[in-house]
Amino acid sequence: MGYAQLVIGPAGSGKSTYCSSLYQHCETTRRTIHIVNLDPAAENFDYPVAMDIRELISLDDVMEELGLGPNGGLLYCMEHLEENLDEWLNEELENFMEDDYLVFDCPGQIELFSHVPVLKNFVEHLQRKNFNVCAVYLLDSQFITDVTKFISGCMASLSAMVQLELPHVNILSKMDLVTRKRDIEDYLNPEPQTLLAELNQRMGPQFQKLNKALIELVDQYSMVSFVPLDLRKESSIQYVLSQIDTCIQFGEDADVKIKDFDEDEDED
Numbered sequence: 001m002g003y004a005q006l007v008i009g010p011a012g013s014g015k016s017t018y019c020s021s022l023y024q025h026c027e028t029t030r031r032t033i034h035i036v037n038l039d040p041a042a043e044n045f046d047y048p049v050a051m052d053i054r055e056l057i058s059l060d061d062v063m064e065e066l067g068l069g070p071n072g073g074l075l076y077c078m079e080h081l082e083e084n085l086d087e088w089l090n091e092e093l094e095n096f097m098e099d100d101y102l103v104f105d106c107p108g109q110i111e112l113f114s115h116v117p118v119l120k121n122f123v124e125h126l127q128r129k130n131f132n133v134c135a136v137y138l139l140d141s142q143f144i145t146d147v148t149k150f151i152s153g154c155m156a157s158l159s160a161m162v163q164l165e166l167p168h169v170n171i172l173s174k175m176d177l178v179t180r181k182r183d184i185e186d187y188l189n190p191e192p193q194t195l196l197a198e199l200n201q202r203m204g205p206q207f208q209k210l211n212k213a214l215i216e217l218v219d220q221y222s223m224v225s226f227v228p229l230d231l232r233k234e235s236s237i238q239y240v241l242s243q244i245d246t247c248i249q250f251g252e253d254a255d256v257k258i259k260d261f262d263e264d265e266d267e268d
C-alpha cells in the first residue's frame with residue numbers, strides 16, 4: 001500500500017511552498033516523503049524533485065511546437081500525461097517502494113479539478129496501483145476577507161471534492177499574513193446562520209433563496225471547513241500533516257504492529 005497527497009488549489013495559493021515546507025518538516029522529523037512535480041510549466045523547485053512531468057512533456061515545447069497559449073498548452077500536457085499513465089507513470093512508480101509516501105504538486109488551473117477529467121483519471125490510476133490518496137486543497141487566507149469570497153472559495157473546493165471523490169482536506173494557506181485573526185475565525189468553522197445573515201446583508205433581497213441554498217450546501221458538506229496553516233510554525237505543519245495522515249490511514253499499520261508487540265510482551 002502506497003500513500004499520496006494530491007496538492008491542488010488555485011494558482012498562487014501556495015502549493016509549491018507547502019510541498020517544500022512539508023519536505024523540510026519531514027526531513028527534520030526523519031520521515032521520508034517524495035515530492036512529485038506535476039506542473040509542466042514549473043521551473044524552479046525548493047525541494048528535491050522525485051518525479052517530474054517535464055521529463056515526459058514540457059509546456060514550453062508544446063507552446064512552441066503547437067503554437068498554443070499557456071492554458072491550452074497546459075491542458076494539452078495534462079492530456080498527454082493521461083494518455084501515458086500506463087507507460088510513463090507506471091515506469092516512474094517502479095522507483096518507489098510499497099509503503100512510500102508521494103506528494104503531487106499540481107498545476108493551479110482551476111479547470112483541472114472542476115470539469116476536466118485528467119486528475120480524476122490520474123487518481124484512479126494511482127488507486128489501481130494500490131495508493132491511498134487524499135486531496136489537499138489550498139486556499140489563500142488573503143482571499144477570504146469577506147463572506148462572498150469565502151463562499152466562492154468553498155464552491156471551488158467543493159467542486160474538486162465532488163469531481164475527485166477523494167478524502168479531502170482544506171487548508172487555509174499563508175496564515176502568517178493574517179494580521180487580525182478575528183477576521184477569519186468565522187470562516188474556519190463556519191456557523192451557517194451567521195454566514196447566511198452576512199450573505200443576505202451583502203446581496204440584494206432577490207438573492208435570499210439562492211443564499212440559503214448555497215449556505216445549506218456548504219453546511220451539508222461539513223467537510224468544507226478549513227485548517228489554518230502557518231508555515232513559520234512546525235506545530236502547524238505537523239497538525240495539517242496528521243489530519244491528512246488520518247485521512248489516508250498512514251501509520252495505522254505501524255500502530256497495530258507496536259500494539260501487537262506490546263501485547264506479545266505482556267503475554268510473555
Ligand SMILES: Nc1nc2c(ncn2[C@@H]2O[C@H](COP(=O)(O)OP(=O)(O)OP(=O)(O)O)[C@@H](O)[C@H]2O)c(=O)[nH]1
Nearest residue numbers: 010011012013014015016017107108174176177231
Ligand atoms: N507569506 C507567505 N507567502 C507564501 C506562503 N506560501 C506561498 N507564498 C507565496 O505565494 C506565492 C505563490 O506561492 P506558490 O507556492 O508558488 O503557489 P502555487 O500554488 O504553487 O502557484 P502555481 O504553481 O502558480 O499554481 C509565492 O510568492 C510564495 O512565496 C506562505 O505561507 N506565506
